[in-house]
Amino acid sequence: MNTLLLHCRPGFEGEVCAELSELAANLGVAGYAKGKAGGAHAEFVCSETGGAERLMQGARFNQLIFPRQWARGDYLALPETDRISVLLQALADYPQCGSLWLEVFDTNEGKELSNFCKKFEAPLRKALEKAGRLVEDPSKPRLLLTFKSGREVFLGIAETSNSALWPMGIPRLKFPREAPSRSTLKLEEAWHTFIPREQWDTRLSEDMTGVDLGAAPGGWTYQLVRRGMLVTAIDNGPMAQSLMDTGLVTHLMVDGFTWKPKQPVDWMVCDIVEKPARTAAMVEEWISGGHCREAVVNLKLPMKQRYAEVRKLLQRLDEAFKAERLRVSIACKQLYHDREEVTCHLRRL
Template sequence: MNTLFMHCRPGFEGEVCAEISEHAARVGIAGYAKGKAHGACAEFVCSEAGAAERLMGALRFSQLIFARQWACGGYIELPETDRISVLLDQLAGQPVFGSLWLEVLDSNDGKELSTFCRKFEAPLRKALEKAGRLVEDTTRPRLLLTFISGRRVFAGSAPPANSALWPMGIPRLKFPREAPSRSTLKLEEAWHQFIPRDQWEQRLGDDMTGVDLGASPGGWTYQLVRRGMLVTAIDNGPMAESLMDTGLVQHLMADGFTWRPKQAVDWMVCDIVEKPARTTSLIETWLGEGLCREAVVNLKLPMKQRYAEVRRLLDRMEATFKASKVRVSIACKQLYHDREEVTCHLRRLDLKPRR
């Protein structure tokens, strides 16, 4: 049970390996990372027993950029029949769990296994509860079973407060029919990822103002309007008529990289397709000059050295704000609805709230 198992977007296994290896070296935990190309997962195998749990305890899951979910544990080989008895035997030495998630990989094989997991979960849950291995308690570790096949499962655990918000890190969001584009789900997922739900009314209130840079046709503007904000949409392209009819949107045909508001706004959002270094400069200007209180911005990734480039740009922003003596919190995650990009959330901590 010395392995840290991580889910990820297919094709980003190398980025997960590079990121976790860097963190492990920083906290002094020896081991090696591995991941099969397009396998939708990666592992960090620790050299010492118990080191995977120590590594998890030394890190915050929310600080990992490319991992969708994680768990520390090991593999269990299952027979064709009576899988539950084998699982109970293997979990006998583990602590009592407070919840159970059956997971699969984000791959074609994983999708085929999802039906099996749905049928298997109820009898497994009942058996775990009967054996005293599972009680409903959000303070206890979560049991995460990732089925690689019907015969092989990674049995791991993770603290509920230090792991993904959803099974496999995949949110169950429904695309709103009235939204102009599916990109709207990126911003909705970002709200869930970066802002605690009990702070939505305070930080996403209907008395706030927002700017959407590169707004057309309005997928991200839709999310701001949905929260009741007054929005300035910046784009030379057209906006959806349904958004303009709300009376909450002002559309200005201008360049998102050069336009600036006359007064500071509460939110700036941006999903422009541009080189990440140029987008980073835009972020530094808006947050550094106090043009907005919070921002959600996507950074499009290069073809190679994706983790190294993201890390370099995040370090650059931190250094820039520190040199300017501006207090800004920075979070970054490759969301489920992202593709070749990562989503950054930034918040000015030295500006007084408007209410």
């Protein structure tokens, strides 16, 4: 199990390779990263025994930016028939696992394999349980089988508490018909990603206030209103009438980068299309100035050096808050519903 497999958004394989190469260098793990453009995954091949496990133990998955999922293991060739027997034999050297996910890559080929995985999972699960390789125990590692094709699979494992929340890192969120735009799913996914579900009632409560910068037509405002918050929507464009009819939204047609609330608010969210450095400077001002307690903002990425740009901006934010002696948690992830962007969550502690 000397290879680390990482799922990602198609087109961001290079960013995953850059991020993992930096992580491996920091942890002193020898190896090399590789990824094929559009393949929706990358690999880090370790040169030393136990290297992949050291990488996973030395980092928290939720602190990685571009990977959607990860697992350590090896590829296995499968026959046309009797795949289960071959899998059982190969898994004899793997630890006993507490759960099972069958995954594919986020490509057209992967989507075609999804039906195969759905049919294959039940008999495989039954065989694994019968052989004692799979027991229901969340304290044990998860078995992640990523099918590259019907004839090749990556046998991987990952700790349940240090891997993706959903298979392939893709949440199954349903688009609310009453929401004015599909961008609403970005903010909903951000909350699932950055805020533990048991804290939603205290950190996303109806007695809170929020500001949505670049709000129109109201996809992100909808999520705030859905939680019962009073929202100030900032945008020169029109807001959906359904949101205005709730009585919870005040719409101001002003510049989102210069406007500030007269009183501090609980939440500021922003999905404005702007250079990432300007957006980062804006959220720094909101947090350091005490204008909001928590914020979710999207950073639109440049065409090149995307990982380097994100790291630079995150470091700049961290240094700025430390210089002001502020305790601020900063998290950043390329979410499934993101495109050429990453989503950042900041919380003043």
